[in-house]
Amino acid sequence: MAEPSTTGLHAAWTFDPRPPRPDWGIALPAVKRLSTRGPIQPAPPPAEAVISLAHAQGIATPLVRPGDRVLTGQPLARDAQAAAHASVTGTVVAVESRPVPGSSHTPCVVVRREDPERFDPALRPVDPAVLTPAQIAAHISAGGIAGLGGALFPTGRKLRAGAPIRALIINGVECEPWISCDEMLLRERAAAVIRGTRIMMRALATEQAVIAVKVDMAEARVALHDALEADGSGSIGLAVVTARYPSGGERQLIELLTGEEVPAGGLPRDIGHVCQNVGTAAAVADLFDLGQPLISRIVTVTGGAIAAPGNFAVRIGTPIAALLAAAGGCRAEPARLIMGGPMMGIALADDALPVTRATNCVVAATAGELAPARLEMPCIRCGECVQACPAHLLPNELLGAVRRGDAAALDELGLAACIECGCCDHVCPSAIALTPRFVTARAAQRPPPGPGEDPS
């Protein structure tokens, strides 16, 4: 292994296995039971897969044209940061912009499935022990792996050489209600998560990693504990964090585990940490152990309108309608179709949209599961939003600045630090739509849309 990365700046770091209760955030009902009763089931491959080429750092360049025949796992597009692969065997029918969740125009490759399925013969397991850290990062980029927590930040890019790392943080906190894909993954495949963690530790040349889970994930904790014991190396720790939302937000998790804050405008790497999602770790393990690039992911399908909620291993590009059908379809007309959780999820107009690498959860919610629409009242300065904000902002004053269109005040009040978590909005007794206003103001504030955060 590489030498320990202790410099003057980043001295050895010890984590607290039971991080403190924060003074921010909100307590939410978890509502995970619905989707954690049964094991993860495979969803059938779709008749037509619409595979998005977008990741947080750009769009991969297409390698195929309409009419090309592709095998499962074959690269469809590639750039220096990430790639996209065929999730089914068949014929490319289109390379064009399509609507995907969260965006109305995203370059996609559309593959019509043809049976029988055949895997790209170029796919081979790779032993990470024979690769240098840079080669591991490049292989992960070529494997199409990008932040499965929802941010889609190219994983290979995060692992490239840079400032020395004190510890790799594997985020299994999944603090948003409804979503259970990470929890189920930990329950069923803890060993793969640990294996992927080890590969990424090698790429980062760090001797320490910690896997963080939420306090109410009893089964996942036991599974991880057993797998860590079997692993036996002792360099990967297990931390249990509060269930207070958004304890799984990248910056909040770092604060909980280390007591430090990622500097404004900086990255976790600047203070010696790299965060990866547990799903990403498992995908890295599959890439090296099985030779399988990122062609499927686990998606939670839940909500009161779903007949048989659960978690599904889904090919990337599967239409959400097909995924809902795999979960027994809807037994009632859903009032809302949401990708993600109740706090940060995106309401979808259409169930024809495809599953992307960022799709962790699809909720077909009944009206009773959603907050009823309410009239906005004036701000009564109750300060609840101030207490809840994990970025320590004053949402009530931000609201005033947004209404005045005062860009200087927004800057001074720290709008850039807003992680769009929805806490302020949730607690507001005046039912003021705070977060949507901040999302819009943030988009207007920074010229190119940068990577979002994912408190998953």
Place this chain on the structure above:
Amino acid sequence: MNRPVTAAPHWRTPDSVPAIMRQVLYALLPAGACHVFFFGPGFAVNAVVAMLAALATEALALRWRGQPLRPFLGDGSALVSAVLLAFCLPPLTPWWITATGAAFAIGVAKHLYGGLGLNVFNPAMAGYALLLLFFPAWLTHWPPPRIGDLDYQALSTAQTLYYSLTGTLPGDLTLDAVTRATPLDLTKTRLGMMYTMDAIRTNPVFGDFGGAGWEWVGNFVTLGGGWLLYRGIIRWQVPAAMLAGLLLPALLLWLADADTHPSPLFQLWTGGTLLGAFFIATDPVSSPVTGRGRLLFGAGCGLITFVIRAWGSFPDGVAFAVLLMNAAVPLIDRHTRPPIYGHRRPHGG
């Protein structure tokens, strides 16, 4: 298929402005009942007059400002202001005084500043302060508590109503016959006449610690305040800091010379201390939004109350203390902003 696309978050607290105001009113009920038990039905009469006047003023002000009536009239905030004002007034107060206070509270202190959420000053306290300035003589006559062996005649509901309507007592009753000075009043004037605290406290309007009857109203106020704390409708900072700001200096002076300074327990269980700490200074609109700001604000309210009680010309100081601190809220808010995430110095903890 086209489904409604609403922005996140999709969940929201069930707490709403009307629900909060309703709970504040419920929390005041035990104290109000206790007030009636000890001091007669006057409080209830005043509360009804104040609520009617507040609602009428609110409706007029909304109409005049071209605002919709329904959400604002129903939000309960005017009712809370009215009831808090009623708690400050003597049980025997003519209706026009009560109504003037309520109308000023809502019409001027609230709506001239922009209505719900925008008032700088606590409306109830602004209304009360106006009455203290305009009708000082009417606000000093309190019936003594209906306990113990006081030689006075308790007024019936009819007599109380008669007084409220006409400003005079029926028959040959005089105000002096049915009212007494309040414990705070007595303390202030008698200390000025060089009595010792021990001598002053022999007057039957004093109870075990504070004023007789007042102590129990204070206990029920605390009960209601505790419930609001438990429900998360108010936070601990303002009450704790206000009580500390009043009681600590009171304790120091009392320890220095117990003959000429009322004890901290007297300060706690008399006048508007507990009502101020739990229900008045905690008014969200006119208090700071940050935790540290609330500590400062509460401490200021307590300290100024103490100073007015000890050296000012009014027997109680809660109303003026809160109003003074209200004026300081924008300043406090500005200087107690929490450090934004990522702006702390690294390793600074």
